[in-house]
Amino acid sequence: MDFGFDDRQEEIRGRAARFADGRLAPQAAALDREDRFPAEAFEALAAEGFAGLCVPEIYGGAGADFLAYVLLLEEVSRADAGFGATLAVHTSAGTLPILDYGTEDQRRRWVPPLARGEKIGCFALTEPAAGSDAAAIEAVAEPAEGGYRLTGHKQWITNGRVASTMLVFARAPAGVTAFVVPMDAEGISFGVHARKMGVISATTDDVRLDNVFVPEEDRLGEEGHGLRVALGTLDGGRIGIAAQAVGIAEAAFRYAARYAAERSTFGKPIAEHQAVAFKLADMQTGVQAARLLTYEAAWMKDRGMRHTEAGARAKLFASRVANEVTYEAVQVLGGHGYMKDHPVERHYRDARVTEIYEGTSEIQRLVISRGILQELAEPVEAPGGVEGSRPVVG
Numbered sequence: 001m002d003f004g005f006d007d008r009q010e011e012i013r014g015r016a017a018r019f020a021d022g023r024l025a026p027q028a029a030a031l032d033r034e035d036r037f038p039a040e041a042f043e044a045l046a047a048e049g050f051a052g053l054c055v056p057e058i059y060g061g062a063g064a065d066f067l068a069y070v071l072l073l074e075e076v077s078r079a080d081a082g083f084g085a086t087l088a089v090h091t092s093a094g095t096l097p098i099l100d101y102g103t104e105d106q107r108r109r110w111v112p113p114l115a116r117g118e119k120i121g122c123f124a125l126t127e128p129a130a131g132s133d134a135a136a137i138e139a140v141a142e143p144a145e146g147g148y149r150l151t152g153h154k155q156w157i158t159n160g161r162v163a164s165t166m167l168v169f170a171r172a173p174a175g176v177t178a179f180v181v182p183m184d185a186e187g188i189s190f191g192v193h194a195r196k197m198g199v200i201s202a203t204t205d206d207v208r209l210d211n212v213f214v215p216e217e218d219r220l221g222e223e224g225h226g227l228r229v230a231l232g233t234l235d236g237g238r239i240g241i242a243a244q245a246v247g248i249a250e251a252a253f254r255y256a257a258r259y260a261a262e263r264s265t266f267g268k269p270i271a272e273h274q275a276v277a278f279k280l281a282d283m284q285t286g287v288q289a290a291r292l293l294t295y296e297a298a299w300m301k302d303r304g305m306r307h308t309e310a311g312a313r314a315k316l317f318a319s320r321v322a323n324e325v326t327y328e329a330v331q332v333l334g335g336h337g338y339m340k341d342h343p344v345e346r347h348y349r350d351a352r353v354t355e356i357y358e359g360t361s362e363i364q365r366l367v368i369s370r371g372i373l374q375e376l377a378e379p380v381e382a383p384g385g386v387e388g389s390r391p392v393v394g
């Protein structure tokens with residue numbers, strides 16, 4: 001792995017940092033307080049060419065690589081982790097799977113408006129009784145003339161209410177199947193808007209499907225191949241959540257370090273008390289290690305290498321680091337860290353979900369340990385997978 005960025009990646013990183021600091025950071029606290037999705041910020045993101053950064057130009061994107069997209073997500077999440085969630089779901093869960101699993105006709109019809117940011121994408125897998133155990137979904141896709149009729153209840157869908165296009169999973173006769181559905185299709189409605197602990201500027205909604213007609217040509221992949229689509233999508237999506245976690249951790253570290261240099265107790269800056277200085281050292285080391293695991297996974301994806309375990313390792317580690325670093329950042333600020341006057345309490349709340357969505361930390365450990373067991377079993381072919389190999393994807 002080459003640790004240097006090429007000119008394009010450097011340019012994108014610089015522009016992403018300016019966008020994050022200039023456009024997103026100033027309003028992040030207000031959005032968090034007001035529980036508001038910033039539609040105008042998404043328009044500004046699109047104007048920068050960031051809504052489809054890693055989508056090929058022929059499909060309306062900017063044609064950059066996945067690593068460049070990870071750099072963007074890191075910077076965006078450093079300023080506003082909720083907006084990072086919006087962007088991550090829009091891109092890696094709402095747009096890229098159509099490129100990866102769609103027909104040429106589907107790519108040309110669905111992707112360009114998403115890549116240009118004229119439309120927002122969402123990904124609807126989770127249901128009230130099916131999160132980690134995605135194979136347990138109950139939404140149904142009944143065959144109908146010329147297509148399917150979808151009925152079900154999807155829970156906690158990021159971007160749900162603001163999206164125009166939904167990748168949705170339902171059980172067809174041959175098994176779980178993926179569909180691309182416009183949000184204005186008849187029969188789609190929204191339930192409660194989830195009130196969350198963190199990533200508040202991202203909207204999270206219940207989506208109900210009541211007998212929604214989906215034509216055959218909007219089925220994504222083969223009937224019964226939906227879990228493959230979901231798994232493959234989350235392989236990449238997890239690298240994005242790792243980048244989000246790195247961004248949150250970096251924000252908390254920077255703020256705490258600056259504060260520690262300015263705040264004095266017992267006649268000297270608290271950064272000069274070894275207990276605080278060592279915290280800062282551990283925080284920075286954790287963030288950098290998480291960053292490198294994340295970049296490595298993105299680098300592997302860009303080269304077409306298997307990145308399932310690398311992405312899971314990056315997410316597992318980076319999300320833990322984000323929680324530890326934000327916890328310590330609050331501690332470095334003392335009582336001030338607990339107050340809403342400083343951003344570290346928001347970072348602390350935002351970090352929590354990175355250990356939960358796109359697969360909990362326990363599920364990442366399952367993915368990683370299965371990879372280890374498979375490696376140990378080679379070259380003898382594993383007899384139908386390891387025990388308990390029901391796909392876990394949520």
Ligand SMILES: Cc1cc2nc3c(=O)[nH]c(=O)nc-3n(C[C@H](O)[C@H](O)[C@H](O)COP(=O)(O)OP(=O)(O)OC[C@H]3O[C@@H](n4cnc5c(N)ncnc54)[C@H](O)[C@@H]3O)c2cc1C
Nearest residue numbers: 123124125126131132133156157158357358359360362394
């Ligand atoms: C803010 C937010 C946004 C979200 N956005 C989306 C979205 O856009 N689209 C979408 O489809 N979903 C979304 N989700 C859902 C998310 O992916 C699920 O919450 C997550 O996958 C976990 O599922 P669950 O909540 O049902 O927990 P459960 O699956 O019920 O798990 C509960 C606990 O049991 C553990 N557990 C479960 N199975 C195992 C096992 N086999 N071994 C060990 N431990 C296990 C879990 O790790 C967890 O600790 C979102 C969730 C949140 C909180």
